[in-house]
Amino acid sequence: MHKFVSVDIKKCSGCRVCEYICSMDKTKAFNPNHSRIRVSRLYPHTNAALNCRLCEDAPCVTACPRKALTQTEETGVIAVNDNLCNGCGWCVKVCDFGAIAIDPKPTVRICDLCSEREEGPCCIEWCPEEALELTTNDILAQKARIEAIQRLEQASGENR
Amino acid sequence: MNAYTGKILYVDLTTGSYRTASFDETLSKNYIGGTGFGVKMLIDHLKPGIDALDPENPLIYVSGAVSGTMVPCTASKFGVFAKSPATGFLGEAYSTGRWGAELRMAGYDILVITGKAKKPVYLWINDNSVQIKNAVHLWGKTTTCETEEAIRKELGDQDIRVSCIGQAGENLCKFACIINDHYRAAGRTGLGAVMGSKNLKGVALRGTNSVTVAEPDELVKMCKDLYERAKGPATVKYRTLGTAANMLTMNAQAALPTRNYQSATFENAEKVSGERIKEEFVVKTQGCSACPCRCEHIAIAKEGEYKGAVARIEYEPLMAMGPHCGVDDPNAIIKGIEISNQYGMDAISIGIVVGFAMECYEKGLITKEQTGGLELNFGDGHAMVEFAKMIALREGIGDVFAEGCKGAAKIIGGGSEKFANHIKGLEMTGYDIRGLKTAALGYAVSRRGADHQRHGSYGHDLGGKVDRYKAEPARGKIVMADEDLYCILDSIIICKFTRGIWNGPYDDIARVYSLVTGIPMTGEELRKTGERISNLARLFNIREGLTRKDDTLPYRTMNDPIPDGVAKGSYVSQEELDLMLDAYYEARGWSNRGVPSDEKLDELGLSDYAAIAAQAR
């Protein structure tokens, strides 16, 4: 199972620190538009930072007409071949999470798990709420099961 | 330059045209950004003596020196300046959220809007593109849920940031504000009315440019340290209860404005305490751009006729629409704050004005017929909310109170000036300064009018550093130092909630400034810049007619002693005020009429403005 950066929507405060540090790390300037992780704030109080979830059978890879995107077997990270990418945006269209953006170069902006960084993803390191973690879908399912059981136990305890 | 865009955008709504201009390091180094930029631009562009609602009154947006970067709690802060319709002096207000960073990314540090459009419009700035768009369909609509969302939908981009007015600004309410990003406001001094007087509904922004810094690696390293501090003990109280925790503190010390400052303690303070609000009403706490503190406490009304109302809770509006109106129902208060947001009114002033109206009603100066049947009694949350709406829409006698306390008292007469609690025309804020003498001085001399945010000097009175009941000359230097520091905080622009994370604090701030902008700056140069900006702001006000007699306090503060609590019997006498004013002016290097001396202006590099001081002498 691929590990990806996942957000806990209950903890995310919409502060955008992840966007600032990601864009600084990748482009040496501050620009949330260039960040690989993007924050959305929905009125009245929903916040979430979304990025590439390294889908097992990534639709963006399949959709690319020029086969410019490849998914690394080992990590699941999606790499782009700059020579082939023409910025058409099919990959953007098929991504369910809005995790891809097109850079005018053209090239694709997509989370690479900060694979060049020894400490790993900088967004996780900097998130003030610790709302981001490197995890797999299996682990997320496990957490959901445990929380559900805890709620059940609490409810049945209260009924006694 | 780094970080600074070096660009000013001038928009003339009368001709429907725009032009850009450049600025260089001279402006940056001497005025920093935020307050410094705002005051400098306003004094240079405003025709002295014109009416604040005249089309030629420039409405000026400014970014902070480090806006658009990840320096903690600074990214999106911006300021708005114009001549204030409420005071006739300096109008200034600050906001945050997401709009401020976007201004820089769109390519501008300063936006100057003059003139008046023939029909309602909004400004749409999208990187290089500047358009004046039709807003006839938005006029009469509320700010957040209607205007903001409508503009985003119409322009097809959910990331567009909008700073706009509601009906209160359109109706030229003297304390109308400008709302952005749903919950944030450039709140005080009636800048929403200036916008409304230009037929300008709002400013929509979208910017895609990067913000560069001079030393990215060093800056990130320094930010790591600052972020750790900002997540730590210095800011815990903002994250947990937030400023609403002040409620019980002020109540315990008889400094809680209650029933239009008739009392300084509120018998039902526990019902509207920060502790209770957090426990029972706050559903989420979120943060502004690049903020590790997160202090936006979003509350939802749980029951009653206002169930479902959503608002951000801070101490000031909680006080103004709570104890100040005698109201002890958080549901009504939350609705009141929501109304202020939606209609675009200063959430402090509306509470002070409604409380003032309640005392007018109590004394029979206004009647039930005039209020459209509303029994405007202290403690009636429903009446408070409904009257606030009437004011925003200028319905019935709401029209009179939309003029603010000062204006309304003039019209109503009957001795109401004696309990209209304002300074220079700006409504009082959440501290009963009859028993906080350092704060009283700060309020009296604040350039904006009644204001705790230009000095924060109540910290000395309550923090156990001075005798709060005594007026001493030493307070002059204290308030001056507070003001100059806050000038810098408001120029960089740094959230005052993070005051505790900056060591020095001038030294740390100067270091960050240099790392971001590449402009060399020491702590002392920064302090001097704060003094420069304070003096330039004083000159602006003097040019608009300010004299020593305007540096005063509300009648009640100086004549009605606090009747209850530990501060019982305390008030500020004219002798005490004069003593502190003399000391403050002396500390500042001003004459005892409050006019900067030539030496002082020379020292600060303000000789170009010496004529203003000369004329006042």
Next chain:
Amino acid sequence: MKKINAESLVDFEIGAESLLKVKIQYFGSIRMAAHKSEEKMEIASNSTVYQLLQGLVDLYGESFREEIFQESGEGLREDLMVTVNETIIKHVNTAEVNLKQADVIALYPLFPGGG
């Protein structure tokens, strides 16, 4: 009634005449660090306010200490208001103010530049 058994307070002996019964009230985030809004305590008869604060830190630990004292050094946080029987105690005096029987000590966080 609870006794503080902390070294920072002067030695006490069990016996009514050598103990003071005081009430301590906590507000805002300080309440969260103490996990209660108020309590009654018995402390040594010649305790100062400062000693009481040190004793409370020993009792409630690091998160409480952070609410009361500066990060470095022994000074109290600038944004802390300490009152004894509703009178604000100057920080510089806390080591000199001796507590008396039935004193009520209250601790409040202040908010410079708030709201």
